[in-house]
Amino acid sequence: MSAVIEAKRAMAELGTKARQVVNDESLTNAEKKTRLDAYQEELKGYSETIAVHEQAQRLLSGGDAAPEATAPTVERRSFAQQVVESDGYKSMISKGVQGVQIEVKAAATIDEGIIPTFSGGAGLAGQLVAPQLLPGIVPLKFQPLTIADLLAQGTTSSSSISYVIEAAFQDLTGAVLEKGAIPQLDLTLARRQDNVGKIANIAKPTVEMFQDAEQFQAYLQNRMVFGIQRKEESALLNGNGTAPNVLGILNRSGLATPVVTAAGLTAVKAMEGIFNQITALRAVSFVEPDAIVIHPTDWQTIRLGKDSQGQYYAGGPFTGAYGNPGPANVANLWGVKTVITTAIAQGTVLVGGFQESGQVFRRNGITLDMTNSNNNDFETDLVTLKAEERLALAVYRPAGFGTVTLTA
Structure with missing residues (x-):
């Protein structure tokens, strides 16, 4: 078994061990920290092994190989990308945190761009022909969203919306003789709650x-x-x-x-x-x-x-x-x-x-x-x-x- 394969296998095992430590309620926080610090040192060694291998790949493939395809820069960040770049997501992956909540602003929708990634599968000889990388993901088609855009928009920090409406208006306004009775105007208000x-x-x-x-x-x-x-x-x-x-x-x-x-x-x-x-x-x-x-x-x-x-x-x-x-x-x-x-x-x-x-x-x-x-x-x-x-x-x-x- 090559050193790189062994390093990757060991890193996966360390991840499993780290999750078990985090979930072990019999350990104190200090004990958990001690064990996780030890795992971190081991992880560093395996990472260096993989880094050396990747550097060798780049040097060996630098002669005749075509330039590596690069994805165009996409400025917008989608809902999902905001999630995977959040601290909570990274903590979930690296430390095995049991639960995390992430809040993403309402403006992020599927219409926003996704920054594409590229992972090559070339061996030490490198890729002879680099594939053309197309940005983004081809999404499934759904019914266009239209109704919310027709209505006015607002935000609230409450659990309900209460407002007053003019429920009835009786307008008897009219011409009045001298000393005559003046007609009354009736206005009825009502409170509604959603x-x-x-x-x-x-x-x-x-x-x-x-x-x-x-x-x-x-x-x-x-x-x-x-x-x-x-x-x-x-x-x-x-x-x-x-x-x-x-x-x-x-x-x-x-x-x-x-x-x-x-x-x-x-x-x-x-x-x-x-x-x-x-x-x-x-x-x-x-x-x-x-x-x-x-x-x-x-x-x-x-x-x-x-x-x-x-x-x-x-x-x-x-x-x-x-x-x-x-x-x-x-x-x-x-x-x-x-x-x-x-x-x-x-x-x-x-x-x-x-x-x-x-x-x-x-x-x-x-x-x-x-x-x-x-x-x-x-x-x-x-x-x-x-x-x-x-x-x-x-x-x-x-x-x-x-x-x-x-x-x-």
């Missing part, structure tokens, strides 16, 4: 995956972070309000009177039903709609609508409406932005003044707890990860939202 709900998930990667930073980044982003964000997307619309769920827009009382289209759905009936709700919000609620949320299948019905001449209302595949120059209309209906998403059920359309009528409050960003002492994780070489976020939805003007039911 609780901060929680969205969370857990995962159990193996220790090998946990120690591989690149795999760990992909695992977190494609599974845990997006899982929370997708659940949030649905909760903002459909949450039932039963603790710990938020109460979604569609389940609020006081929404504008629903519009129901006549049976036998057509593009014209759908478009006219949506315009009727737009008009109701303007004329009754005095709210200017800024978005229409619609299921892709329902949007298809509208988008493929034709007149009696067989021409598409919104324009054909290559031109604007009725042959006019320009692209076909794919972004709005009746001058209002259209958001096409599966977060809303087919057959239901939501029209609203989202920015002025509702607001999302976040208790904190997405937090991540990690431990290797949950259940039998230590025995089975698993690490338990728990990701969660807390948020509340305040709907100041329920009447600023209205639904349209598209009757088949």
